[in-house]
Amino acid sequence: MRRQRGRRPPGQGPAPLRQPLRLGGGGTTAAVTPPRISAPDAPRPSRAVRLVALDLDGTCLDVHQRLAPRTRDAVRATVAGGTTVVVATGRMYRSALPWAREMGVTAPLLCYQGALVREQPDRDGAEAGPVLFEDPVDPPAAEDALRIARAGGWHYQAYQDDRLLCEEDRPEAHLYARIAQVEIHFVDDLVPVLRRGSTKVVCVVDDPVGAARCEAAMREGLDGRALVTRSLPQFVEITNPLASKGRALGRLCEHLGVGLDEVVAVGDAPNDSDMLTVAGFSVAVEGAPDRLLVHADAVCAPADHAGVAEVLVALGLAP
16 A cells, blocks of 8 residues: 555645655654665555656666666556656757657657647657647746846856757856757847747756855746756756646646546656656655655665666566
């Protein structure tokens, strides 16, 4: 049996936030790490699983951008068995698509932290499928984020029509492009781009202290007009406040006719927290921050030890 944490019965709206598991005693509390998904006494979904939502970086892919063969094979087996698998990532569509294809995933891609949900190409040679949902950053908020980044000296980049756009040729831009395996397009001024609409904007700060300062400055300066989160430690991501993996997953499930209580979600970073919250059963990657672990029913091995395969096998979705 799985542990029920603040769930609502089907038909009573979205599930509220799970209440964190805490250790008792004193004034200070610490989060309890959920059990390993492969343990004999680990919790299990209360409903048959119809859809699995997988983060990419840090969940399917390791720090070297490698996909474990066991993860690839387990995802392919899950899809072949009739369960829908969805990639839910902060990446651009064109950056996520090759990995989805490598794993045999054919469902729509949930990209840009949920700001874009788009079908895969339905014919050979097509670069993209139809857009199902899109929530770009509000232009005034995007411009304010650019102003804050300029004042702080942080690299800033925008995304429009699935292209990566930068003003300056800085190492941070090439770091992002190398990880995402996409081309950089340089422009003289990003303001006109932002006024036409950007799917999301990102500050790349290759320094933990600087990234934390950037995130704090964006939260304070944008004051709720945009969602500020992290995908990787050096990526401070700014999206429409309505754009999140959890909300996009809910919209996609409604589109596909799948209940959220029939969903398993797996993630490793703070930007996965609301996706783990809304899913019927949630798994965090071992070593994830406490603010993610409190929303998880179980944990799995890191990406370099095929944690996603561990989940799919433990749940009987793959051999």
